Amino acid sequence: MLNRRTFLKTGAAALPLAASLDPAFALTPEKNAPASGPVPTLTPLPARLAPEDSASLSWQQKVRRVGQSNMTEHDPVVMNIEEWADYWHSAGANVVFVSVTGILAFYPSKVKFHRHGKFLNGRDFFGECTTAAKKRGMRVVARMSPDLNWPDALEAHPEWAMRYKDGSVQHNTEEPLLFRTCMFSTYMDDYVPAIMREVNSLYEVDCFYTNGWPPLGSLPECYCAICSKLAPSGTPAYWRAFNDRLFELWARYDAIAKEKKPDSFYFANLGGNVHAGPNLDRLGKTAVWFQGDNQGRTYDDPAIWGATLQARVCNAVLDGKFAANITAAYSTGVVRWRNGSKNPAEAQMWMNETLAGGLALYYHFIGSEDGLGEDRRWQKVGSDYFQWAAKHDAHLKPRRSIADIGVVMGQSTQLLYKGPSTAQARFYMRETTHGMYETLLRGRYAFDYVHEDRLDPERLSKYRALLLPNIAMLSDRQCRQISDYVQSGGSLMASFETSLYDENLQPRYDFGLADLLGISKAGDVVGTNGNAYYARIEHPNATPQHPILDGFSDTNWLPGSQNRIPLKPVADPILTVVPGFVQYPPELAYPPTSHTDEPAVVLRETGSSRIAYFPGDIERTFWLTGHGDLFHLLHNTLRWITRDERIVHVQGEGFIEMLAWETTPGYAVHLLNYTNPNADHCWMQSIYPLGPQTVSMKLPSGVKVNSASLLRAGQAIPFRIEDQTLRFTIPRVEDYEVAAITIG
Numbered sequence: 149m150l151n152r153r154t155f156l157k158t159g160a161a162a163l164p165l166a167a168s169l170d171p172a173f174a175l176t177p178e179k180n181a182p183a184s185g186p187v188p189t190l191t192p193l194p195a196r197l198a199p200e201d202s203a204s205l206s207w208q209q210k211v212r213r214v215g216q217s218n219m220t221e222h223d224p225v226v227m228n229i230e231e232w233a234d235y236w237h238s239a240g241a242n243v244v245f246v247s248v249t250g251i252l253a254f255y256p257s258k259v260k261f262h263r264h265g266k267f268l269n270g271r272d273f274f275g276e277c278t279t280a281a282k283k284r285g286m287r288v289v290a291r292m293s294p295d296l297n298w299p300d301a302l303e304a305h306p307e308w309a310m311r312y313k314d315g316s317v318q319h320n321t322e323e324p325l326l327f328r329t330c331m332f333s334t335y336m337d338d339y340v341p342a343i344m345r346e347v348n349s350l351y352e353v354d355c356f357y358t359n360g361w362p363p364l365g366s367l368p369e370c371y372c373a374i375c376s377k378l379a380p381s382g383t384p385a386y387w388r389a390f391n392d393r394l395f396e397l398w399a400r401y402d403a404i405a406k407e408k409k410p411d412s413f414y415f416a417n418l419g420g421n422v423h424a425g426p427n428l429d430r431l432g433k434t435a436v437w438f439q440g441d442n443q444g445r446t447y448d449d450p451a452i453w454g455a456t457l458q459a460r461v462c463n464a465v466l467d468g469k470f471a472a473n474i475t476a477a478y479s480t481g482v483v484r485w486r487n488g489s490k491n492p493a494e495a496q497m498w499m500n501e502t503l504a505g506g507l508a509l510y511y512h513f514i515g516s517e518d519g520l521g522e523d524r525r526w527q528k529v530g531s532d533y534f535q536w537a538a539k540h541d542a543h544l545k546p547r548r549s550i551a552d553i554g555v556v557m558g559q560s561t562q563l564l565y566k567g568p569s570t571a572q573a574r575f576y577m578r579e580t581t582h583g584m585y586e587t588l589l590r591g592r593y594a595f596d597y598v599h600e601d602r603l604d605p606e607r608l609s610k611y612r613a614l615l616l617p618n619i620a621m622l623s624d625r626q627c628r629q630i631s632d633y634v635q636s637g638g639s640l641m642a643s644f645e646t647s648l649y650d651e652n653l654q655p656r657y658d659f660g661l662a663d664l665l666g667i668s669k670a671g672d673v674v675g676t677n678g679n680a681y682y683a684r685i686e687h688p689n690a691t692p693q694h695p696i697l698d699g700f701s702d703t704n705w706l707p708g709s710q711n712r713i714p715l716k717p718v719a720d721p722i723l724t725v726v727p728g729f730v731q732y733p734p735e736l737a738y739p740p741t742s743h744t745d746e747p748a749v750v751l752r753e754t755g756s757s758r759i760a761y762f763p764g765d766i767e768r769t770f771w772l773t774g775h776g777d778l779f780h781l782l783h784n785t786l787r788w789i790t791r792d793e794r795i796v797h798v799q800g801e802g803f804i805e806m807l808a809w810e811t812t813p814g815y816a817v818h819l820l821n822y823t824n825p826n827a828d829h830c831w832m833q834s835i836y837p838l839g840p841q842t843v844s845m846k847l848p849s850g851v852k853v854n855s856a857s858l859l860r861a862g863q864a865i866p867f868r869i870e871d872q873t874l875r876f877t878i879p880r881v882e883d884y885e886v887a888a889i890t891i892g
């Protein structure tokens with residue numbers, strides 16, 4: 149483990165190197181150090197990676213912009229193919245999606261049950277679009293949809309349908325003629341390969357993609373003859389069967405794609421961020437294109453940071469393989485208009501997040517009535533954005549994240565654990581995720597997600613601290629890996645039911661991490677009926693106060709959480725539980741038991757590691773309430789476990805998300821301005837610009853800076869280097885800014 153306490157005081161002289169590559173920018177070294185206030189200790193950036201050999205990259209790894217006009221049955225008689233191809237080409241798209249489908253054929257398919265669209269009239273619409281795109285130098289993804297089919301197919305193959313418990317067929321709820329196909333049936337073994345081989349025989353496509361399968365963010369529930377023999381949906385055993393079938397089909401489809409040419413491949417619809425359906429560790433080893441079908445905010449995930457959340461999930465498992473995040477230009481959300489533009493500020497922020505998260509841009513609209521859409525307002529938003537981004541590909545394409553905090557992504561917990569017995573709900577873990585995420589954004593931490601199946605020492609060694617926000621399901625092996633991480637000097641913050649279940653969702657008698665966290669379970673989960681519990685400050689007048697209590701004064705207690713696990717007493721607790729009580733009537737709203745020895749937080753130090761455990765679901769309770777005390781307690785605890793060390797420090801006003809990357813030219817620090825009344829509800833309508841943000845980072849020894857520039861503002865900025873610490877100030881952030889550092 150890298151010992152981050154060991155800093156070399158290099159004594160390097162200030163290096164006000166300020167050469168600009170663009171003579172239009174006259175750069176001068178910053179005259180005065182920016183007002184910095186209490187700056188955390190900066191951890192040096194790691195030694196730079198060896199230069200990338202671009203010859204070793206696959207064609208898709210060089211893709212930066214993807215365009216899709218999703219094709220409707222009506223498009224063959226209304227879409228202007230030349231205008232379509234010209235739009236995406238002039239916008240700078242490297243690739244376009246063209247529909248083959250599977251629900252409706254967009255070419256004269258001879259595959260049985262591949263119904264021709266009723267406006268196709270024998271025309272080769274797919275072939276014409278493919279030719280138009282290829283003529284302009286754009287690659288073509290053959291887009292299929294294996295999730296639905298028509299009554300004639302059902303009559304011939306009743307075994308293809310997904311079934312309800314009573315045996316009845318599952319139909320599409322909007323077009324009830326369409327039935328839902330089962331992924332375990334021969335529909336996937338026979339019908340889908342037949343279409344792929346037919347397309348391979350007729351066209352020069354670059355790869356194949358299936359929309360609509362696998363499902364996003366949840367697991368299928370089917371009671372057909374095959375599925376009835378599987379473990380019930382939603383169980384660990386079902387998830388294993390689902391993954392085995394998924395990756396078996398994935399490999400088969402990929403082999404069919406490669407029958408045509410070796411650099412072709414297959415990929416599928418993905419997304420769902422931390423609650424994705426397929427096992428993301430296996431997926432990361434399989435997929436060469438991660439399709440982030442995460443097109444806009446949803447009722448389930450209402451926060452503005454949905455695209456960066458998806459990007460962090462991709463980065464946890466892809467090891468540099470290609471990923472794109474889709475931005476719907478159309479109106480996503482609870483009420484939809486799939487052929488009408490959304491607020492430009494919202495679409496633009498989603499694209500900002502895609503780039504800030506290190507993914508390729510992907511812009512998407514549905515239907516081309518009247519040539520290329522009755523509503524064409526989306527087009528300028530997309531082409532302006534694509535063209536701006538194209539100028540800065542080198543700075544916008546990351547080599548690796550320089551984050552030094554790892555948040556464990558408990559995918560099993562996200563998919564299979566329903567919450568504690570006192571608060572079971574479909575959204576329980578999503579609320580936990582958003583509470584942790586918002587805490588890290590507000591604290592301006594540089595963090596990555598770390599998949600639960602990737603806790604090996606090589607991956608964890610870059611992290612100063614590992615966070616376990618209610619990672620309920622952990623195997624014995626995973627618990628050992630986390631212990632090893634602490635043994636090697638890493639710090640931890642964990643909460644609530646973390647490690648109380650094994651990988652099969654079997655409850656443990658005590659925490660799997662009991663020894664490491666210094667805790668022992670004293671009873672079952674206690675929920676809230678009325679007034680939630682408080683955390684009593686055991687020594688409110690102590691000086692100095694414990695660092696996790698910094699800034700709390702004039703109170704003997706702090707809010708607890710909605711749910712907690714009672715713990716056995718520990719020595720010298722900082723906070724103890726005041727159990728919840730009646731909130732109405734107010735006559736009874738007082739604590740019958742005002743003081744207990746039940747800990748409300750447990751802190752440990754072992755070697756250079758610091759460990760903090762909260763017995764309550766504190767991250768989720770912060771998300772539900774927005775209580776500033778909960779944020780400050782979490783933030784203070786993060787500062788304590790990391791000994792106030794940061795890899796990047798950004799100081800200034802406002803609510804921002806910060807992501808920082810090592811790039812081929814140098815480094816890129818991305819700031820997303822979420823200071824907006826619509827940060828966690830509905831769409832952004834306007835932008836509220838922020839004032840100065842001062843960035844500090846400590847360069848690896850020997851690295852010199854040539855220039856610093858702002859990619860959105862389109863200007864170079866002064867910078868200053870002292871003792872290998874680079875400092876510069878971004879004077880203003882509209883919705884997004886990227887500080888691009890070019891090193892010498």
Ligand SMILES: [Zn+2]
Nearest residue numbers: 330370372375
């Ligand atoms: Zn089935």
